[in-house]
Amino acid sequence: MTANDERPDLHVIDVFMMSVKCGNCDQYQTIVKFRKEAEKNVYTYECENETCDPNVTRTLVEVPRHLDNSTRRAEELPYYAADPPPEPPE
Numbered sequence: 075m076t077a078n079d080e081r082p083d084l085h086v087i088d089v090f091m092m093s094v095k096c097g098n099c100d101q102y103q104t105i106v107k108f109r110k111e112a113e114k115n116v117y118t119y120e121c122e123n124e125t126c127d128p129n130v131t132r133t134l135v136e137v138p139r140h141l142d143n144s145t146r147r148a149e150e151l152p153y154y155a156a157d158p159p160p161e162p163p164e
């Protein structure tokens with residue numbers, strides 16, 4: 075057995091491949107926010123309906139940065155609050 079050559083236990087995580095469902099309203103939650111922290115990326119999901127108060131049912135999914143395969147796509151999302159872009163020098 076050459077278990078050192080392969081790392082079957084090591085996977086990447088793609089949050090866009092998984093669904094987050096609310097246990098209260100039984101609807102799928104949608105990503106509304108993405109932010110980076112030192113060790114992990116944090117994806118915020120909320121219900122988008124009249125049933126749930128997002129302050130109550132909001133979900134935070136934390137993915138270790140070295141396993142996160144979604145960063146590039148997440149950064150393209152309109153709600154990603156990156157560092158403010160530099161002002162054009164005009």
Ligand SMILES: [Zn+2]
Nearest residue numbers: 096099121126
């Ligand atoms: Zn809900």
